[in-house]
Amino acid sequence: MDKAKEKVQRFRAREQRILDAALELLLEHGEEKVTVEQIAERVDIGKGTIYKHFISKTEIYMRLLMDYEKSLTERLKSAVATAEQGDITAPARAYFESRMADPARDRLFQRLEEKIIALNLAPEMIAELHALRNSNASALNRVFERRMEQGVLKQVPAYFYYSTYWALVQGAVELYHSKSFSDVIEDREGLMEFIMDVGVHIGDISGRRHQAEQPTGVPQNTPGTPGSSFG
Numbered sequence: 001m002d003k004a005k006e007k008v009q010r011f012r013a014r015e016q017r018i019l020d021a022a023l024e025l026l027l028e029h030g031e032e033k034v035t036v037e038q039i040a041e042r043v044d045i046g047k048g049t050i051y052k053h054f055i056s057k058t059e060i061y062m063r064l065l066m067d068y069e070k071s072l073t074e075r076l077k078s079a080v081a082t083a084e085q086g087d088i089t090a091p092a093r094a095y096f097e098s099r100m101a102d103p104a105r106d107r108l109f110q111r112l113e114e115k116i117i118a119l120n121l122a123p124e125m126i127a128e129l130h131a132l133r134n135s136n137a138s139a140l141n142r143v144f145e146r147r148m149e150q151g152v153l154k155q156v157p158a159y160f161y162y163s164t165y166w167a168l169v170q171g172a173v174e175l176y177h178s179k180s181f182s183d184v185i186e187d188r189e190g191l192m193e194f195i196m197d198v199g200v201h202i203g204d205i206s207g208r209r210h211q212a213e214q215p216t217g218v219p220q221n222t223p224g225t226p227g228s229s230f231g
Contacts, residue, residue: 015053017043019067022060026108031061031115061112062125068109069132072098076136080143088152091143092165092200099169100192103176106169137162154203161203168199 021042079094141158
């Protein structure tokens, strides 16, 4: 490998360490208390080196948000392809698993985005983030529309499903951290799995889920009946 390529690789590796350190500090201390100096110290580099990669702390935060959304994009693309091969719940599971895998991180990113928008700190990057998110929503809406045409999902505007998924995740993340419910919820992980299962099967009118839950010996419909919640 020539020296130029090695230099680029080292630069990118250091940039990723900066992002990883920033995320760790944000989760530990919250966005109000994290400084560029702390990030540099965590990575064991000088503060000036940070600015070789990012012009501001806001840009670091926006990269975290963009990388998070891009990761979801890749999972959804793969899941939609899997759905075309027959696993029609794949996109739903990909969405919920991606966003609910780490409730603390998802909640942090929600706050970061809201504050950056409120302060109008990075309008162009926010526009790029929203364009990517809208593209993800459009891809999912096309899946919803196909499933409604097949008679698998209840007929409603396609965006009802995407909006409901978003609302379920937002609520689940808040519930996960709620002190008001801390004495009531004995199994938070189990609750998150239950909410995810509810989301995956929202709008399902195919009867397949009901069949799967029937006890052994109960007659079921003819095999091959389409089913899924989401597609």
